Amino acid sequence: MKTLLLNRQEVSNLICMKEVIGAVEEAYRAFNSNQVVQPDHIGIDLHPPRGDIDFKLGYYKGNEIISMKASSGGFPNNPTTYGVPSGMGTILLFDARTCALICVMDGSLITGLRTGASGAVSVKALARKNSKKITSIGTGNQARMQIRAINEIMKIEEIHAWDHTPESLSKYKADIEREFGIPVVMANSKQEAVEQADILITTTRGKGSVVEADWVKPGTHIVAIGTDAKGKQEFDPEIFRNAKVVVDSIMQCSEKGETQHPLSKNIIAKDGIHAEIGEILLSKKPGRKSDDEVTIFDSTGMAIQDNTTSTKIYQNAIEGKVGTFFEFIE
Amino acid sequence: MKTLLLNRQEVSNLICMKEVIGAVEEAYRAFNSNQVVQPDHIGIDLHPPRGDIDFKLGYYKGNEIISMKASSGGFPNNPTTYGVPSGMGTILLFDARTCALICVMDGSLITGLRTGASGAVSVKALARKNSKKITSIGTGNQARMQIRAINEIMKIEEIHAWDHTPESLSKYKADIEREFGIPVVMANSKQEAVEQADILITTTRGKGSVVEADWVKPGTHIVAIGTDAKGKQEFDPEIFRNAKVVVDSIMQCSEKGETQHPLSKNIIAKDGIHAEIGEILLSKKPGRKSDDEVTIFDSTGMAIQDNTTSTKIYQNAIEGKVGTFFEFIE
Numbered sequence: 001m002k003t004l005l006l007n008r009q010e011v012s013n014l015i016c017m018k019e020v021i022g023a024v025e026e027a028y029r030a031f032n033s034n035q036v037v038q039p040d041h042i043g044i045d046l047h048p049p050r051g052d053i054d055f056k057l058g059y060y061k062g063n064e065i066i067s068m069k070a071s072s073g074g075f076p077n078n079p080t081t082y083g084v085p086s087g088m089g090t091i092l093l094f095d096a097r098t099c100a101l102i103c104v105m106d107g108s109l110i111t112g113l114r115t116g117a118s119g120a121v122s123v124k125a126l127a128r129k130n131s132k133k134i135t136s137i138g139t140g141n142q143a144r145m146q147i148r149a150i151n152e153i154m155k156i157e158e159i160h161a162w163d164h165t166p167e168s169l170s171k172y173k174a175d176i177e178r179e180f181g182i183p184v185v186m187a188n189s190k191q192e193a194v195e196q197a198d199i200l201i202t203t204t205r206g207k208g209s210v211v212e213a214d215w216v217k218p219g220t221h222i223v224a225i226g227t228d229a230k231g232k233q234e235f236d237p238e239i240f241r242n243a244k245v246v247v248d249s250i251m252q253c254s255e256k257g258e259t260q261h262p263l264s265k266n267i268i269a270k271d272g273i274h275a276e277i278g279e280i281l282l283s284k285k286p287g288r289k290s291d292d293e294v295t296i297f298d299s300t301g302m303a304i305q306d307n308t309t310s311t312k313i314y315q316n317a318i319e320g321k322v323g324t325f326f327e328f329i330e
Numbered sequence: 331m332k333t334l335l336l337n338r339q340e341v342s343n344l345i346c347m348k349e350v351i352g353a354v355e356e357a358y359r360a361f362n363s364n365q366v367v368q369p370d371h372i373g374i375d376l377h378p379p380r381g382d383i384d385f386k387l388g389y390y391k392g393n394e395i396i397s398m399k400a401s402s403g404g405f406p407n408n409p410t411t412y413g414v415p416s417g418m419g420t421i422l423l424f425d426a427r428t429c430a431l432i433c434v435m436d437g438s439l440i441t442g443l444r445t446g447a448s449g450a451v452s453v454k455a456l457a458r459k460n461s462k463k464i465t466s467i468g469t470g471n472q473a474r475m476q477i478r479a480i481n482e483i484m485k486i487e488e489i490h491a492w493d494h495t496p497e498s499l500s501k502y503k504a505d506i507e508r509e510f511g512i513p514v515v516m517a518n519s520k521q522e523a524v525e526q527a528d529i530l531i532t533t534t535r536g537k538g539s540v541v542e543a544d545w546v547k548p549g550t551h552i553v554a555i556g557t558d559a560k561g562k563q564e565f566d567p568e569i570f571r572n573a574k575v576v577v578d579s580i581m582q583c584s585e586k587g588e589t590q591h592p593l594s595k596n597i598i599a600k601d602g603i604h605a606e607i608g609e610i611l612l613s614k615k616p617g618r619k620s621d622d623e624v625t626i627f628d629s630t631g632m633a634i635q636d637n638t639t640s641t642k643i644y645q646n647a648i649e650g651k652v653g654t655f656f657e658f659i660e
Contacts, residue, residue: 001414005335008659042369044389044396046426053429055398057385059374066374068385070398070422072429082428084331088659090431092400092420096376098412099383099402101420104434106658324656328436329338329418 002325006105006317014316015309017117017152023308024117025281027060028248031304032278035061038303051075051087058303059096060311066094067307069107091310101328103314107306110313114305116145118248119201119223120153122297125280125287126246127199127221132157135197137190137211137234138204139163139172142225144179146201151180159184162193191215199223206232213238218292224258228300237261243294244274248302257298332655336435336647344646345639347447347482353638354447355611357390358578361634362608365391368633381405381417388633389426390641396424397637399437421640431658433644437636440643444635446475448578449531449553450483452627455610455617456576457529457551462487465527467520467541467564468534469493469502472555474509476531481510489514492523521545531555536562543568548622554588558630567591573624574604578632587628 006014030036036058043054051074059066073087089107094100123131134156136143143161150156159176161184163169173184187193194200194215199222202211206226213236216222222243226234240262247253250273254263262268275285277297288295317323336344360366366388373384381404389396403417419437424430453461464486466473473491480486489506491514493499503514517523524530524545529552532541536556543566546552552573556564570592577583580603584593592598605615607627618625647653 005656005658007657037374039372039374042372042385042387044367044369044387046389046429050427051429053396053424055372055385055387057372057374059376066383068400070424070431072424075428078428078430082430084428084430085659088429088431090422090658092422094383094400094402097380098405098408098414099376099381099418100412100414101400101418104658108659326335326654326656327337328335328420328434329415329438 001100001327001329003101003328004103004314004317005324005326006103006313008106008108010317010322011106011109011313014313014320014322017113017149019312020113020117020309021120021149021152023312024114024121024305027302027304027308028121028278029281030060030062031249031302032276032282032284036304041303049077056303056306058307060304060307063311064096065307065311066096066099067303067310068092069110069303069306071107071111091306093310093314105310105313107310110306110309111301112141112145114309115142115225115299115301116149118299118305119146119225120149122223122246122277123150123199123221124153125277126295126297128219128288128291131198131221133196133198134159135193135200136161137193137202138226139168140203142203143172143201144175146203146223146225147176147180147182156182158182160187160193160196161185162187162190202226202234204234206234208233211235216294218294220294222294222296224296224298227258229256230260233261234258237265237267239294240268240296243296244288245272245296245298246275246277246280247273247298248277248300250276252300252302253298257300259298331430331657331659333431333658334433334644334647335654335656336433336643338436338438340647340652341436341439341643344643344652347479349642350443350447350639351450351479351482353642354444354451354635357632357634357638358451358608359611360390360392361579361632362606362612362614366634371633379407386633386636388637390634390637393641394426395637395641396426396429397633397640398422399440399633399636401437401441421636423640423644435640435643437640440636440639441631442471442475444639445472445555445629445631446479448629448635449476449555450479452553452576452607453480453529453551454483455607456625456627458549458618458621461528461551463526463528464489465523465530466491467523467530467532468556469498470533472533473502473531474505476533476553476555477506477510477512486512488512490517490523490526491515492517492520529553532564534564536564538563541565546624548624550624552624552626554626554628557588559586560590563591564588567595567597569624570598570626573626574618575602575626575628576605576607576610577603577628578607578630580606582630582632583628587630589628
């Protein structure tokens with residue numbers, strides 16, 4: 001019985017962003033078609049300065065693959081003290097017909113890729129078709145990944161960016177302009193950046209520095225990425241009152257997405273969440289109705305996105321004869 | 331960053347039963363010394379004729395290892411249709427200082443080994459010192475494993491065995507007599523077997539065929555293995571009324587061990603559980619008080635047993651230079 005091993009470099013070469021976007025769309029559709037089993041994730045929090053590790057499990061009936069992603073993060077001393085990255089990941093793929101282990105791959109890139117793709121999927125589904133300008137609050141790795149993904153599906157004319165760290169902002173501008181040739185305007189304030197947005201992306205750590213509701217102009221599509229845990233926050237919850245709210249998973253977003261805040265403040269009720277994005281992709285529910293609507297996509301990230309993305313990588317590896325086989329059972 | 335890969339054959343050669351017993355004792359002590367983090371396990375049930383797969387996570391502060399065991403079972407068509415075992419397992423070991431993946435090993439043998447060892451640990455701690463005769467209700471793989479483990483820690487003079495399938499019973503007798511040289515008496519009834527026991531081991535599937543309370547003679551030590559899920563049962567719960575009840579984990583056994591039944595029937599209360607076995611090993615609570623006492627050890631199996639057992643295998647592999655290194659991250 002052979003198990004395919006894929007290292008990080010191989011994983012990186014085995015999938016392009018277009019394919020990740022396709023895989024994430026497939027994941028969202030599957031989730032809203034009763035094709036998915038996703039138990040609660042489990043994890044262990046270690047004492048600072050160590051971070052945590054969590055394990056996300058997903059079964060997709062459509063591909064008959066069970067995936068398990070172990071994902072660690074928040075170990076600042078790893079690079080200097082131990083010579084390893086501060087966050088790592090491992091993905092196991094099982095053939096759901098037998099539960100045989102068919103693949104072990106490095107999983108450190110996949111969370112970033114599929115999270116980037118989720119923003120792009122929401123832009124395709126919900127943003128105004130004449131959107132040209134993106135505002136990026138936060139300028140770290142995921143802020144770049146969002147641009148990389150959205151750049152695959154529309155022409156971005158200009159990016160307005162803000163970060164509380166000026167050095168991070170300048171570096172983002174230099175990197176984005178070099179890699180994508182898209183001009184980046186470094187905003188003097190969050191408000192100035194937000195007011196420019198056709199599409200507003202937030203990828204901060206969600207530790208309090210929020211976007212005010214009245215900065216957001218009609219017609220904006222919001223991609224809310226940074227809030228993925230109880231207590232994190234990137235927006236004044238008032239923004240939800242008159243917006244069309246779309247989430248990846250109602251269950252997850254009510255608890256740990258940006259949507260937790262308007263719900264707990266009774267600004268919206270649970271049935272005020274318009275849709276899960278898979279329902280829109282499946283045309284079970286309508287998307288944007290007018291150019292004046294503010295749409296919000298609240299993304300917390302689902303195991304099934306890891307499943308479809310890593311399965312695509314596995315399939316590409318088999319097809320391209322990439323990787324190393326190992327027999328755990330002779 | 332190197333990850334050690336170990337296949338099933340290597341795992342099998344890397345640990346002896348004496349070491350597994352030591353590892354399980356260490357696990358029980360650690361569990362009752364605030365050295366263990368064990369989140370709830372997660373799993374996926376597939377439609378028959380497929381079985382299930384579950385994922386058990388454990389962190390032991392004493393060895394700074396986080397283990398995750400994926401374990402599948404109940405796929406009867408696997409061998410004939412797919413050429414793979416009906417149950418399989420994979421264990422990941424992470425260095426808890428960094429969460430780097432240090433080992434991926436086949437995990438299909440470890441559950442059997444550490445469950446066998448758990449019975450032996452309980453015999454050392456709770457059985458009468460003059461115990462000579464073992465009764466085995468159930469004659470499958472785990473029934474053999476219990477003998478293999480107990481044979482390491484005491485002299486077994488005679489085994490009385492019963493199984494509802496006569497062929498399984500004869501095969502057990504032949505195998506045990508050949509492998510260990512211990513005479514096996516094939517009992518004509520469960521009652522006849524139980525009445526002979528100094529130590530009574532049950533390893534059935536827990537599907538109803540129970541041991542009656544008044545068959546059990548004073549002084550017997552019971553090793554209750556088969557009940558590891560809600561609804562399974564091997565004993566008349568009346569047996570708990572006057573016995574000294576020891577469990578691996580009160581939380582687990584109250585819910586899915588044999589102890590669930592006397593609790594739900596109010597035959598004992600939760601504080602009628604005498605101890606977790608780690609407390610006895612640590613001398614925090616007394617063990618057997620007299621030769622007349624009936625002692626019960628209810629084992630549901632804990633992630634931390636997988637942790638200490640697989641860590642010992644890993645350490646032996648590193649020491650003996652066994653296995654194959656793979657770099658998931660260059």
